[in-house]
Amino acid sequence: MSAQAINSDLRRKKPFRFQSDWGWAYLLIAPTIIGLIILNLYPFVETIILSTQKSQGLGAAKFVGLQNYEKLFADKQIWQSTWNTLYYMILTVPVGVFLALVLAVLLNSKIRGRDVYRGIYFMPMVVAPAAVAMVWKWIFNAEVGILNQFLGLFGVATINWLSDPNTAIISCAMIGIWSAVGYDLVLILAGLQSISTSYYEASEIDGASAVQRFFHITVPLISPTLFFVVIMRVMTSIKQFDTVYLLIKSTNPAYKKTITLMVMFYREAFEKFNKGYASAIVMWSFVIIMVITAIQFWSEKKLVHYE
Amino acid sequence: MTTAAITPKRESAYRRRGKIGIHIVLLLGSIIMIFPFIWMILTSFKTQGEAIMIPPIIFPANWNLSNYSEVMRTLPFDALYVNTLLLIFWRVLCASVFSSMAGFAFAKLEFPLKKLFFAIILTQLMLPSQVFIIPQYMILSSMNMLNTIFALVFPGLVSAFGTFFLRQFYLSLPNDLMEAAKLDGCNVMQTFIKVMAPLTKTAVMALAVFTALFAYSDMMWPLIVNMNIDKMTLAAGISSLQGQHSTKYPIMMAGSALAMIPMLILYIAFQRQFIEGIALTGTKA
Numbered sequence: 001m002s003a004q005a006i007n008s009d010l011r012r013k014k015p016f017r018f019q020s021d022w023g024w025a026y027l028l029i030a031p032t033i034i035g036l037i038i039l040n041l042y043p044f045v046e047t048i049i050l051s052t053q054k055s056q057g058l059g060a061a062k063f064v065g066l067q068n069y070e071k072l073f074a075d076k077q078i079w080q081s082t083w084n085t086l087y088y089m090i091l092t093v094p095v096g097v098f099l100a101l102v103l104a105v106l107l108n109s110k111i112r113g114r115d116v117y118r119g120i121y122f123m124p125m126v127v128a129p130a131a132v133a134m135v136w137k138w139i140f141n142a143e144v145g146i147l148n149q150f151l152g153l154f155g156v157a158t159i160n161w162l163s164d165p166n167t168a169i170i171s172c173a174m175i176g177i178w179s180a181v182g183y184d185l186v187l188i189l190a191g192l193q194s195i196s197t198s199y200y201e202a203s204e205i206d207g208a209s210a211v212q213r214f215f216h217i218t219v220p221l222i223s224p225t226l227f228f229v230v231i232m233r234v235m236t237s238i239k240q241f242d243t244v245y246l247l248i249k250s251t252n253p254a255y256k257k258t259i260t261l262m263v264m265f266y267r268e269a270f271e272k273f274n275k276g277y278a279s280a281i282v283m284w285s286f287v288i289i290m291v292i293t294a295i296q297f298w299s300e301k302k303l304v305h306y307e
Numbered sequence: 308m309t310t311a312a313i314t315p316k317r318e319s320a321y322r323r324r325g326k327i328g329i330h331i332v333l334l335l336g337s338i339i340m341i342f343p344f345i346w347m348i349l350t351s352f353k354t355q356g357e358a359i360m361i362p363p364i365i366f367p368a369n370w371n372l373s374n375y376s377e378v379m380r381t382l383p384f385d386a387l388y389v390n391t392l393l394l395i396f397w398r399v400l401c402a403s404v405f406s407s408m409a410g411f412a413f414a415k416l417e418f419p420l421k422k423l424f425f426a427i428i429l430t431q432l433m434l435p436s437q438v439f440i441i442p443q444y445m446i447l448s449s450m451n452m453l454n455t456i457f458a459l460v461f462p463g464l465v466s467a468f469g470t471f472f473l474r475q476f477y478l479s480l481p482n483d484l485m486e487a488a489k490l491d492g493c494n495v496m497q498t499f500i501k502v503m504a505p506l507t508k509t510a511v512m513a514l515a516v517f518t519a520l521f522a523y524s525d526m527m528w529p530l531i532v533n534m535n536i537d538k539m540t541l542a543a544g545i546s547s548l549q550g551q552h553s554t555k556y557p558i559m560m561a562g563s564a565l566a567m568i569p570m571l572i573l574y575i576a577f578q579r580q581f582i583e584g585i586a587l588t589g590t591k592a
Contacts, residue, residue, distance in 0.1 A: 025418035032409035033424050035465030040431045043442030050441060062490045078360050078498035103336060106329045111331075119335045123344070125572040126581070128542040129524055131563035134549065135347040144359040146346060182340070186582050187589035194590070228589060239435055242526050246546055262437060262527075270531050275441055282437050289435055 010217045031104065051279035061276070068280035077256060078281070081208055082288070084169060085260045088244075090198040091173035092180070098228055100184035105218065106184070107193040118189065119180035129179070130240035136175045137162065137247055143222075162247055168254035172243050179238070184229050191225030194219070218307040227304045241266065243244070253277055312478040344567075350514060351375070351560040358557050374561035376541045381551060381558075386537045386564055391523060391569075394459045394540055398522040399515045402466040407511060410473030411499050431467035437527075444531055459540065461537060469514050475501065476510040509587065516584035523570060541557055541566040 019231060051068055055061035072078050103121065107114050139147050140161035148158055162172040206262050210218065219226075243260040248258045250267075261281060270276030340516050351374055353367040378384075389410060412418070413425055439462065447458050517538040529543035536544060545566045548559050574581055 021416070021495045022418045025416040028408040028412035028416070028495075028499070031405040031426060032465045032467075032470050035405070036427050036431050036467060038446070039443065039462055039464065040434070040439050041427065043439035043446075044434060044444075046442035047438050103333070106333055107330060108324070109535075111326055111329055111333075115578070117333050117337060118582060119575075120340050122585075123340060123571075123574070126523075126570045127344075127525055127567045127587075128545065128563075128570075130542050130546040131347075131566050132343075134545070134559050134563045135343045137549075138350065139343060141556075144361060144363070146363055148460060149361065149363050171416060178340070178343075183585065186586050190590050192587035202417060220407045225590070232501070235435070239437065244525075246549065249383060252505065264530075265437060269419075269441055270444075279441060281433075286438055287437060289517055293433070 013105070038062060040118075047279045047282060050275050051283050053276045064276070068276050069284075071277065072280045074286060078284070079260075081259055081261050081264050082284075084258055085240065085262075085285070085288075087236055088169060088173055088176070088240050088260060089234060091170060092176045092237050093230060093233045095228065096177040096180055097132050097184055097233060100181050100188055100229070101222075101226065103181070104185050104188035104192055106212065107189055114185045118182075118186065121185050123182065124179040125183050130199055132175065132179055133243050135245035136171075140171055145275075163253050165254040165257040168248060168252070168258040172240075172247060172258065175243050176237065176240065180233065184233065187229050188222065188225055191222045200299075223304045224306055227300055229294075234287065234292055235297065238285065238292070261288075314504070333517060345347030347555040347560045347563055347567075349488045350557055351564050352571065353557050355555060355557055371438040374557045375422070375565070378548070378558050378562040382544055382548065382562065383537055384470050387539060387541045387566075388569065390456065390538060391396075392461065393542045394529075395519045395522050396562070397460040399518050401460070401464050402469045402518045403515055406514065407464050407504055407507065408499070409470040410475075411477050412505055414472065415480075415482070416495065417504070426569030428458055428467045428470050433473060434440050440528070440531065441496075447532055454535040454538045456538070459529055459538075462528060463566065465520070466514075469518070472514055475508060476507045480506055504517050509551050513527070513584035516581055517588045520585075 046244060049230065050061070052063060053061040054067065064120055107117055110306060139145050142148060142160045142163065145161070147161070148156075151159070159167060162168050195218070199221070202211050203217060218223045239262055240260045244258060244260050245263050245266065248255055248263075252258075264286070265278050265281045268274045268281060349366065350371045352372075353374075355363055355365050357364060367522070385446075409428075412419065413428075443462055449462060452458050454523075484502055484506075485498060488502045493501065523538075523540075524542055526542045526546060528547070529540045533539050533543070536547065539547075545562045550563045
C-alpha cells in the first residue's frame, strides 16, 4: 500500500509521532475546521459576492457588478467615515499604548499594592460597553454633567463633549482609551516581568541612568509585546462600533463627523437592509485593515527586537 | 541591588521619594478609572431632581431603590442574566473543547493537508469578524434560528484564536510524553485526554477567561440576531434603555449597575485568574 510506504517514510523522520492515526487527527480537527468553513470561509466568500449584488429587504438579489463600489467611492459620507475611523485610531492607539506603557513601568517598580492598582485599571474591561457608554454620556452631559460642572470651577466654559462636531470623536476616543488602558497594561506588565533583572543590574554597575535604562533595555526588550499590543489596538480601533453607535445618534449634530465605518455598515445592513452596499462597506474596511497590517509587518522588521 | 549595597543611605532616600511620586501618579490614575463607577452607583440612588441639580450634590438625600425597581419593570433582567450566562457557558465550553482537540492535533500529529487546514485557521485570524456577519445572519435566518440562544452562541461555536493559542502550549510539551503514552498502550485519543490535555489546564483557563470577557461585552451580534428582548444579553439589552429613558439618567445608571454587578463580583473574586489569564493570551499568542 502506498499509504504505508508514506507512513514508514514519515516514521523514519519523526519517530515519536503517531503517523498511522490520520483518522484520529482528522476527528480532532473536524469540529474546528468544519466550523470555520461554515462560519467564516463561506461567509467571507458570500460577503464578496453580496457586494456585487443589489438586494433590498427580502427581494431577490440581482447582480450589479461593481455598482456598489462606484456608489461607495462617490459617497462623501464614506470618505468622511473612513477619516473618522482613522482619526479615532490616531487618537486612541499612540496615547493609549503610551499611557499603558508608562503605567506598566511604574507598576513594575516593586511598589506596594501593585495587584490592587492593576485590578483597578483593568476594571473597565469587565463592564459591558453599553454600561460604560451610558455612564460616560452622563458624565459628558453638557448642561448638568459632572465634568462640565467640575471644569466650571476653574472657569472653563461649557463644552458640548458629545454634540460638537469637533469634540465628539475626541470624547469617544477618551472613552476608548479609558476602557482599554488596563488591558494593554496587563499585557505590557507581563512582558516587563519576563525581562531578566540581570540586564538592569549590569547596567546599573555601568552607571546607566533610569532614563537610559528605559530606552536601552526596557524598550528593546519589550518591543515584541508592544508590537503585539499596537497591532491589536489598531485592529480594534478600526472596528470601533459600540461607543460611537451608542453615543452618537443620527440626530446628533456631530453625527457625520463622528460615525465610523462599522456604524455605517451596521446601519446599512441591519437598519436599512441594503446587504449589497453594506457588504461593499465592510470589504472597504477589510482593505484598509490589510493595508495597515502590511505597513505594520513591514515596520516590525525595523523596529522590533527579538531576543 | 548592588548599588544599594554600596551607598545604602542616599540610594534608599532617593528610592523612597521616587516611590511616593509613583504612588501619587498611580493614585490619580486610579481615581480617573474608578470615578465613573462610583458616579454611576451614586446617581442610581438619586431622584431625577437630585441628579440634575446645579451645583451637583454628591450623595442622594435618601438612598432610594425606586430607580432599580423602575428599570427592572422596563427590562426583563432575569432573562438577560440567564441569556448572558448561557451565552458565556456555551462559548467557553465550545472554545475550550474544540480548540483543545484541534490545538493538540496541529501541534503533535502529522496528517495530510495539515498546512492547508492550518492556513484556514490563520486566515480567520487575519479577517475582521464583521466580514462574516451578514452571511452568518442569513444562515441563521434560513434555519429559522433567530431569537434563540443558539443564535447568540453561533459565531463562537469554534475558535480559531483558541486553536492557535492552545497549539502553542501543546508545542511546548515534550514529545517524550507522547512516546511514553504510546509505549504504555494508549491510542491517540487516550494520550490526548489522559496525558496531554491535563497539562494545559492553565492555558485552557486563560482561554476561558478571554472567551467569557469578549462574549459578555459583544454588543453588535446580539443586537442583530436577537430582536426579542427576552432573548437578548445584558450588553445588548441595556443599550435599549437609552431609547426609552433617554434623559432619565438615574434609571439608566441603575440599569448599567445591574448589568455590571455580576461580572464585577466574579472579577473581584477571581481577580488573579482574570488578569493572569489575559496576560497569558497576550504573551503566548
